Amino acid sequence: MAEVSFAGVTKRFGDSVAVDGLTLDIGDGELLVLLGSSGCGKTTALRLVAGLEEVSEGTISIGGRVVNEIDPKDRDVAMVFQSYALYPHLSVARNIEFPLRQRGMAKEERTAKVKEAAVTLGLDALLDRKPSQLSGGQRQRVALARAIVRDPQVFLMDEPLSNLDAALRVQTRADIVALQSRLSTTTLYVTHDQVEAMTMGDRIAVMSQGVLQQVAAPEDLYARPANTFVAGFLGSPGMNLLPGRIGRGVDDGFTVEVSGGSVPLPPALRTAAAGLVVLGLRPESLRIDPLGPLRAGVTIVELLGAETHVICTTPDGSRLIVRQPPQAAKPAPGDQVGIAIDPDPAALHLFDAASTQRLGP
Amino acid sequence: MRRAGSYAALTIGAVVVLAPIYFTIVNSLLPPSQLAHQPPPLFPSSPQWHDYSLAWTSGHLARYMATSAVMTISIVVGQLVTSVFAAYAFAFLRFPFKRTLFLLCLATLMIPFEVTFITNLDTLTSLGWFNSYEGLAVPFLATGFGIFLLRQAFLQIPKDLLEAARLDGYGHWRFMLRVAVPLARPSLAALGVFSFLAAWNQYLWPLVATGGTSPLDTVQIGLKQLVGTSAQNIPIALAGAVIAFVPLVILLLIFQKQLVRSLTAGAVK
Amino acid sequence: MTVASVGVGGGATSRDTARRSRRLREMGLAYLLLAPALLAFGVFTFYPFLRNFKLMLYETPPVPGLPAHYVGLHQIVPTLTSTQFTQSLVTTLIFVVLVVPLSLVLGLLLAVAAHRRLKGIAIYRMIFSSTVVSSVAVASVVFGTLLNPVVGLLPWLGINPSPPALENSTWALPAVAVITIWQFLGLSFIIMSAGLQSVPDELLEAAQIDGAGAWTRFWRMTVPLLSPTIFFALVVSTIYAFQSFGAVDILIGYQNAANLHANVLIYEIVNTLQMENNPGAAAIMATVLFLITLGLTLLQMRFLERRVHYAN
Numbered sequence: 001m002a003e004v005s006f007a008g009v010t011k012r013f014g015d016s017v018a019v020d021g022l023t024l025d026i027g028d029g030e031l032l033v034l035l036g037s038s039g040c041g042k043t044t045a046l047r048l049v050a051g052l053e054e055v056s057e058g059t060i061s062i063g064g065r066v067v068n069e070i071d072p073k074d075r076d077v078a079m080v081f082q083s084y085a086l087y088p089h090l091s092v093a094r095n096i097e098f099p100l101r102q103r104g105m106a107k108e109e110r111t112a113k114v115k116e117a118a119v120t121l122g123l124d125a126l127l128d129r130k131p132s133q134l135s136g137g138q139r140q141r142v143a144l145a146r147a148i149v150r151d152p153q154v155f156l157m158d159e160p161l162s163n164l165d166a167a168l169r170v171q172t173r174a175d176i177v178a179l180q181s182r183l184s185t186t187t188l189y190v191t192h193d194q195v196e197a198m199t200m201g202d203r204i205a206v207m208s209q210g211v212l213q214q215v216a217a218p219e220d221l222y223a224r225p226a227n228t229f230v231a232g233f234l235g236s237p238g239m240n241l242l243p244g245r246i247g248r249g250v251d252d253g254f255t256v257e258v259s260g261g262s263v264p265l266p267p268a269l270r271t272a273a274a275g276l277v278v279l280g281l282r283p284e285s286l287r288i289d290p291l292g293p294l295r296a297g298v299t300i301v302e303l304l305g306a307e308t309h310v311i312c313t314t315p316d317g318s319r320l321i322v323r324q325p326p327q328a329a330k331p332a333p334g335d336q337v338g339i340a341i342d343p344d345p346a347a348l349h350l351f352d353a354a355s356t357q358r359l360g361p
Numbered sequence: 362m363r364r365a366g367s368y369a370a371l372t373i374g375a376v377v378v379l380a381p382i383y384f385t386i387v388n389s390l391l392p393p394s395q396l397a398h399q400p401p402p403l404f405p406s407s408p409q410w411h412d413y414s415l416a417w418t419s420g421h422l423a424r425y426m427a428t429s430a431v432m433t434i435s436i437v438v439g440q441l442v443t444s445v446f447a448a449y450a451f452a453f454l455r456f457p458f459k460r461t462l463f464l465l466c467l468a469t470l471m472i473p474f475e476v477t478f479i480t481n482l483d484t485l486t487s488l489g490w491f492n493s494y495e496g497l498a499v500p501f502l503a504t505g506f507g508i509f510l511l512r513q514a515f516l517q518i519p520k521d522l523l524e525a526a527r528l529d530g531y532g533h534w535r536f537m538l539r540v541a542v543p544l545a546r547p548s549l550a551a552l553g554v555f556s557f558l559a560a561w562n563q564y565l566w567p568l569v570a571t572g573g574t575s576p577l578d579t580v581q582i583g584l585k586q587l588v589g590t591s592a593q594n595i596p597i598a599l600a601g602a603v604i605a606f607v608p609l610v611i612l613l614l615i616f617q618k619q620l621v622r623s624l625t626a627g628a629v630k
Numbered sequence: 631m632t633v634a635s636v637g638v639g640g641g642a643t644s645r646d647t648a649r650r651s652r653r654l655r656e657m658g659l660a661y662l663l664l665a666p667a668l669l670a671f672g673v674f675t676f677y678p679f680l681r682n683f684k685l686m687l688y689e690t691p692p693v694p695g696l697p698a699h700y701v702g703l704h705q706i707v708p709t710l711t712s713t714q715f716t717q718s719l720v721t722t723l724i725f726v727v728l729v730v731p732l733s734l735v736l737g738l739l740l741a742v743a744a745h746r747r748l749k750g751i752a753i754y755r756m757i758f759s760s761t762v763v764s765s766v767a768v769a770s771v772v773f774g775t776l777l778n779p780v781v782g783l784l785p786w787l788g789i790n791p792s793p794p795a796l797e798n799s800t801w802a803l804p805a806v807a808v809i810t811i812w813q814f815l816g817l818s819f820i821i822m823s824a825g826l827q828s829v830p831d832e833l834l835e836a837a838q839i840d841g842a843g844a845w846t847r848f849w850r851m852t853v854p855l856l857s858p859t860i861f862f863a864l865v866v867s868t869i870y871a872f873q874s875f876g877a878v879d880i881l882i883g884y885q886n887a888a889n890l891h892a893n894v895l896i897y898e899i900v901n902t903l904q905m906e907n908n909p910g911a912a913a914i915m916a917t918v919l920f921l922i923t924l925g926l927t928l929l930q931m932r933f934l935e936r937r938v939h940y941a942n
Contacts, residue, residue, distance in 0.1 A: 079835075079839045081836060083830075087837070088855070102842055368748070374740050379760075388775060443670065466671065469676075473920055475919050564767055564879075569903075584770075585880045605767070606763070606765075614756070617756070621823075
């Protein structure tokens with residue numbers, strides 16, 4: 001069994017805290033994505049599992065065994081570095097073989113395993129080349145081959161796709177998912193790219209400034225973000241976040257008053273606390289509609305072909321992006337427009353203004 | 362645990378490297394009676410500071426330092442100026458035989474001292490510069506290494522800068538002095554430190570260029586004079602060595618980065 | 631920025647003449663700027679280099695006062711087969727073999743030890759580089775005292791060679807080698823450290839994760855990737871060893887050098903010139919030394935460059 005567990009893990013570099021009280025359990029065979037912008041602590045967390053950094057507080061366990069004091073080379077993990085870290089003076093074959101040489105394996109067995117890994121990743125013809133003679137995509141596959149050849153308990157991947165061009169990235173994404181699924185090896189995957197996270201992860205752990213914000217399956221993360229950070233991070237364009245306050249509306253109902261209008265709250269959200277809140281509305285839940293509850297002024301209209309982004313500004317200066325289908329009306333910059341919201345109650349997200357935490361279901 | 366082992370190894374290394382110097386400093390302060398003491402004392406119980414002043418006066422170290430200073434500064438200034446001029450020409454000007462002349466400058470690095478000093482001595486004598494300041498400094502006023510280093514630095518300056526300056530009416534001299542040289546300051550500092558060190562520590566040339574004991578001995582030759590066989594002289598000679606060594610260590614402390622830069626100019630791609 | 635001038639109607643345009651005079655001025659400035667350096671090189675490097683060949687052809691009789699006379703190539707063979715020369719050559723080769731490998735190994739070990747993110751590492755690095763500022767004279771005085779049979783460290787360590795180290799025909803040369811190694815250590819350390827910086831940390835981390843222990847990482851990763859630097863250090867230290875003069879001069883002296891098997895070639899050359907007043911012979915030996923160092927450098931470049939691995 002190769003679960004990976006963080007229990008209250010903190011890592012300090014001098015005075016700054018890179019990882020703060022991280023508690024996270026990754027199941028055996030799961031592909032968990034650590035998502036966040038640079039400096040959020042995701043790479044540090046990965047390196048802590050690898051043993052390349054020492055934990056300041058807390059414990060890390062692999063397969064039920066606490067590994068804090070164990071050397072990287074004895075942890076039975078394999079890592080794919082962002083820059084691949086291929087040994088430039090060794091051929092592809094020897095690069096892949098390298099992890100096996102330390103294990104006292106017989107030569108025939110090593111050669112067989114190298115061949116197997118090479119075939120899996122389509123590197124058969126390149127075994128005698130040196131890394132400098134390979135393309136970026138090929139180097140990436142060598143790094144993967146080197147990782148899988150020894151069948152470790154855990155794969156650690158540090159933004160492996162970021163150095164590839166866009167087209168190759170899409171293809172390789174799918175390849176990695178297929179590979180991981182076939183091998184069923186627990187994988188910890190670090191990236192700042194939400195598209196990668198959404199398409200690849202069984203679950204996603206969003207981090208910001210060393211703190212875990214939320215961990216959930218992609219759909220849940222998208223549909224029910226736990227705080228304003230996660231809400232604004234996922235989605236392209238990101239969720240609109242409007243400051244407002246709870247008020248009373250007609251029919252004894254509750255509304256949320258934002259600059260630009262008053263939005264009635266569905267029954268589920270009525271039990272939420274009163275006071276200052278932040279209303280979250282995804283651009284795809286909005287439509288330009290003169291009868292809608294919100295009013296805003298159009299600043300920019302972006303025609304993207306498959307959709308149109310209408311970027312508006314509410315009276316208090318908040319930005320509101322509406323995603324219009326291509327054939328719908330296109331307002332002009334300067335127009336005052338009405339904006340309607342999808343009647344599905346799940347389209348409304350409410351967050352406490354002070355704590356930024358999600359209110360309601 | 363690993364860390365303790367690393368510190369242990371490092372400290373052993375440091376002790377081995379420093380032991381000779383420490384031994385020298387301690388012994389320079391010992392009275393003659395304690396010199397032969399076994400085991401050697403780790404700390405001077407009554408430091409004989411006067412050994413230092415003796416080295417300075419009757420050991421003539423003051424005079425030696427002055428000579429070294431004059432020679433070294435002349436060489437450093439000379440090398441900086443000639444290298445800046447030549448490097449500027451190679452980096453910014455177009456002229457025939459540029460490639461050949463540059464290779465020629467580099468070739469001087471391949472011609473070692475033992476081959477040239479014989480004739481240089483004769484040249485010196487015929488110019489009447491034997492046993493003179495000119496004799497000590499002039500053969501070293503230019504260096505292929507300096508030209509190489511500064512040309513490299515000048516080439517880093519974007520060509521646009523020169524063109525913009527030309528448009529603004531800057532002639533080459535002004536561009537050299539106001540733009541190129543200031544921008545190449547790190548390399549100039551590196552060259553300066555390197556030249557200083559090399560010139561100050563020179564041994565063979567000052568020896569043959571002044572012949573035997575001479576009022577124009579540099580510090581290095583002076584140290585040779587101080588090495589006598591009588592036990593009385595030993596602390597004085599050691600004091601002399603310390604006086605010769607310590608200023609350079611201070612130089613190293615201040616200019617460590619520049620020095621490393623110049624020394625590794627050929628090593629790391 | 632060339633504007634093709636179409637000679638309509640033939641003859642140079644004023645633009646052409648302006649450009650040509652600008653070019654000439656540029657040329658003139660260039661040569662002016664190069665003049666000081668080229669003059670210095672000409673007089674003090676190239677002229678002596680060429681004259682050296684001429685000097686080889688003249689023999690100076692051992693009787694002082696008599697001028698040198700032309701003997702053509704006849705001086706070369708006797709000089710090169712004299713016991714003086716051959717012994718000196720052997721001594722020099724032994725010296726180089728003593729100095730170079732140890733300098734490189736020690737420099738590398740110190741550089742690896744100091745290539746860590748430990749607190750206070752900067753002080754250690756400072757200490758290890760410090761010998762780079764020592765002159766040969768300083769090193770000689772320091773070690774001369776250390777090796778002194780009466781006041782030095784050796785008696786305390788229980789080592790009592792008889793005759794004392796610097797007057798001992800077996801130990802004189804190794805003693806000078808130790809001095810040279812110590813003096814070169816700072817530079818060796820600096821060069822190796824700079825090289826280590828260029829070995830990406832990630833590669834060593836990847837090797838660590840792949841299961842390689844410290845020793846394996848050193849031999850299979852660090853050393854191969856460091857080979858350009860080691861090669862550079864090898865060339866520099868070899869040239870340096872061949873030109874070591876000061877220690878022998880200060881600590882051993884002309885009288886004893888030959889008897890103690892410490893008369894390295896450069897020392898022999900200088901003394902042939904100064905003591906025996908024979909520039910011809912000195913020039914011949916200098917040429918041999920030059921050819922050896924040049925040959926070794928080229929050989930190292932040819933042979934080892936092939937095996938150098940560049941991390942790109």
